[in-house]
Amino acid sequence: MIWVAIAGSAIVTYVVRAFALRVGLPGAVPRGVARYLDALPAAIIAALAGPAVLVPDGALTRGPELAAAVAVVAIVAWRRNLLLGVLAGVAIVALLRLVLPG
Amino acid sequence: MSPQRAALAEGWPVLVSVVLVAIPFGIVARQSGLTPAEIMAMSVFVFAGAAQFAMVRLFVAGTVWPIVVATVFLINLRHLLMAAALRPHFAGVSAARRMAAAFVLTDEAFAMAIGWFRRGRRELRYYASFAVALYVLWVAATAIGVLVGPSIGEPRRFGIDFAITATFIAIVALGVRRRSDAVVALVAALAAAALTSLGASVVAVVTAGAVAPLLVLLARDEPAA
Numbered sequence: 001m002i003w004v005a006i007a008g009s010a011i012v013t014y015v016v017r018a019f020a021l022r023v024g025l026p027g028a029v030p031r032g033v034a035r036y037l038d039a040l041p042a043a044i045i046a047a048l049a050g051p052a053v054l055v056p057d058g059a060l061t062r063g064p065e066l067a068a069a070v071a072v073v074a075i076v077a078w079r080r081n082l083l084l085g086v087l088a089g090v091a092i093v094a095l096l097r098l099v100l101p102g
Numbered sequence: 103m104s105p106q107r108a109a110l111a112e113g114w115p116v117l118v119s120v121v122l123v124a125i126p127f128g129i130v131a132r133q134s135g136l137t138p139a140e141i142m143a144m145s146v147f148v149f150a151g152a153a154q155f156a157m158v159r160l161f162v163a164g165t166v167w168p169i170v171v172a173t174v175f176l177i178n179l180r181h182l183l184m185a186a187a188l189r190p191h192f193a194g195v196s197a198a199r200r201m202a203a204a205f206v207l208t209d210e211a212f213a214m215a216i217g218w219f220r221r222g223r224r225e226l227r228y229y230a231s232f233a234v235a236l237y238v239l240w241v242a243a244t245a246i247g248v249l250v251g252p253s254i255g256e257p258r259r260f261g262i263d264f265a266i267t268a269t270f271i272a273i274v275a276l277g278v279r280r281r282s283d284a285v286v287a288l289v290a291a292l293a294a295a296a297l298t299s300l301g302a303s304v305v306a307v308v309t310a311g312a313v314a315p316l317l318v319l320l321a322r323d324e325p326a327a
Contacts (some may be wrong), residue, residue, distance in 0.1 A: 001166070001167055002136070002140055002161055002166045002167075002251070003140070003143075005160075005161070005167035005170040005171060006140065006143050006144055006147065006148065006157070007147075008167060008168075008170070008171035008174075009144075009146045009153065009157060009170060009171050009174040009175075010147035012171055012174060012175040013148050013149070013150050013153065013175075013181075014205060015176045016175065016178050016179055016181050016182050017178070017182075017185055017205065017207040018185070018200075018201055018204035018205075018219045019179045019185065019202040020182055020186035020188075020189055021185045021188065021189055021192060021203060021204045021207075021280055022185075022197065022200060022201065022204070025254075027209070029183065029186070032319050034183065035318045036315050036316065036318065036319065037179055037180055037182070037183055038183075038270040038318075039142075039179065039182070039282075039283065039286050039314075039315035039317075039318045040176060040177075040179055040311070040312070040315045041152065041160065041176075041177050041178075041179075041180050041277075042273075042274050042277050042278075042286065042287055042290075043286050043287065043289075043310070043311045043312075043315045044131045044153055044156070044173065044176050044177050044250040044284060044290070044291040044307065044309075044311030044312075045156070045177070045223050045270045045273055045274050045290060046270070046274045046286075046287035046288070046290040046294075046311075046313070046314075047281075047289040047290040047293070047294035047306065047307045047310040048155075048156050048159055048267075048270050048294070048307050048311075049270035049271050049274070049288065049291055050291030050292060050293070050294040050295040050298075050310070051294050051295045051298040051299075051306060052159075052266075052270075053267060053271075053291070053295070054266075054291075054292075054295035054299075055295050055298050056279060057262075058298075058299075060299075064219040065264065065267070068201045068261075068264060068268065069267070069271055070121045070267075071270045071296035072268050072275065073271060073275045074288065076271075076272045076275040076276055077275055077278075080276065082119070082123075082269070082273065082276060083119070083122050083224070084269040085268065085271070085275070085306075086126070086265060086269050086272055089261075089264060089267075089268030089271065089272075090261040090262065090264050090265050090268055091261065092261075092262075092292065093261035093264040093268075094260050094261030095261075097261065102130040102242060
């Protein structure tokens with residue numbers, strides 16, 4: 001299953017990258033379509049993060065994940081540094097899980 | 103300076119940050135129970151940072167393969183437009199070379215190439231050098247992560263399991279240019295969480311991720327900040 005998923009993902013990723021370089025797109029992309037495609041990756045990535053922040057392990061978060069998520073957004077907005085935000089998020093989650101009784 | 107040297111001289115901070123993303127990818131994927139062969143295959147053949155992290159998350163959740171492939175497809179759909187924007191610069195190049203250029207097309211390589219072409223330069227070696235360097239570093243750094251991954255004990259205790267989520271949040275936060283970007287991200291995150299808690303976790307990400315961007319079509323045209 002995992003190998004089928006990897007092979008399929010490799011194929012669709014390559015087709016998406018190669019299509020316009022091989023055959024070109026017919027005419028200009030409609031403005032609405034371009035805006036939708038522009039917004040799509042961030043929306044999917046946010047959708048991946050949402051459940052892990054709000055309902056980790058299938059139950060409503062007791063706080064650590066949400067607090068860390070807010071901190072990551074704040075740090076990234078402030079310093080424009082991905083790695084710093086991720087390290088801070090991981091540290092805050094670890095700390096709060098330690099402090100809050102499980 | 104030759105185009106090759108210019109690509110590395112201008113692009114090295116980006117290449118360093120690629121290494122700093124690929125090592126955690128290898129670690130997290132290993133901690134998630136994937137085999138070294140599976141992890142390396144993702145970096146060698148899929149070669150797409152955010153999509154690879156997404157795949158790990160979906161594998162951990164036991165997601166069926168069509169949903170994994172659909173999610174990867176939607177995350178990488180943006181490359182269609184990037185390739186279309188690069189196409190005129192590759193006009194005099196053989197189809198085989200364009201096909202090779204497509205394999206190493208990433209957000210970073212696209213951005214560097216556009217910056218080069220906007221300065222009136224035309225050499226494609228700039229794109230090729232940068233894109234191939236990024237590919238080699240991505241694969242090598244993944245291998246480093248795979249090797250050191252098992253020596254980091256009990257992931258949950260150190261919050262390592264949160265690293266993927268924190269990476270997703272940081273990627274989204276870095277990409278916010280307009281208010282509508284933030285609104286779309288919040289709606290997508292909340293909708294996916296709601297669908298998950300209602301038991302629809304299999305389709306939550308694809309559904310929320312594909313529907314939320316429709317909101318930008320309702321937003322007034324704002325110039326990017």
